[in-house]
Amino acid sequence: MVFSNKQLLQKALEENGTALTIVELSQKTQLQVAKIRQTLTTWEKDIVRIGPQTYDLKWRVYCGKTFRHTPQAIEIEKGILSTETDVYYYLIASFDYRAKITLYDEDDVAYPLTDRKQSKNLKLSYLSGLSKWFKKYNFEVNDDILFTCKDIKTHEFKIRRQKKQERDEFIIAAKNRRLADLVYDIINHTLPKQEGDMFLIRKYVYVYPFNDPVPPDGLIKVLANNKRFLISNIDKMYSWTGHRIKDFLTVGLRKYYLQNDKKDWIPVIIDTDEFGKYGYCSQCSERVIWESDIGWHHTKTDFESAESYIPNEFFTSDNSKTRMN
Known part of the structure; x- marks a missing residue:
């Protein structure tokens, strides 16, 4: 049986049970480093870069990652999540646009989300299906939703409300600075010194330690008050x-x-x-x-x-x- 380069790399990572450097991948697969780089581009969905010259399987590193989203008033009112924010890219793991996302609350009640397009009454694309959850937890403007990945293969996430007064602003501010510094470094290494949010998130989501129980704010909220951007x-x-x-x-x-x-x-x-x-x-x-x-x-x-x-x-x-x- 003939394996593709990607299949060889996937097999090596599965058998190893943990991340591998690009040199280690080359040794285990007999593929040249240049060939590995050609295979593991920014568009690659299943094998992701988690650090300098280091790769792992997406499903293995995504489990347990926690993301923060502060919904707008319109999202709370309509029971939706805007797909025009970074949280959407977190939920689909960047490029899985056909993903069927299911959220589970603290009582393990499931909330399947449905993809919707712009309409006359709502001038944004969104995921619907959260009306009951917002009402159940008496969600208010400036509260946060914390999403924790259960299984990225099935796009299942745990969700919980964090009230505004429960936010640890000191720790969150430190996390925001760390994320802003990482984003700056990523963009600074691009030729045009600019990057679309989809590719930007894809470049940092596996590198930044989102497994910490206190995640940073959403990308735009982090950068909006930072002079460098x-x-x-x-x-x-x-x-x-x-x-x-x-x-x-x-x-x-x-x-x-x-x-x-x-x-x-x-x-x-x-x-x-x-x-x-x-x-x-x-x-x-x-x-x-x-x-x-x-x-x-x-x-x-x-x-x-x-x-x-x-x-x-x-x-x-x-x-x-x-x-x-």
């Missing part, structure tokens, strides 16, 4: 191709964007010549200069343009934690 549904972000990002949620690193007079955020492209690194506007292709107190702006004179090389400070000035409006 731009979020496309809050900020007027543009892509490198000059189009306003509207159709899908994208997170970008603020320091790689120039804000123009219209309050649009335009990507700055970093280039290098024999004298150093410099930036230019992705919309007009003109040189721009970076200053620590105001960020990027267009150069006004030939002298300023000649002196517009990026100081080393730019690449280390990412420690501020409070969002600027």
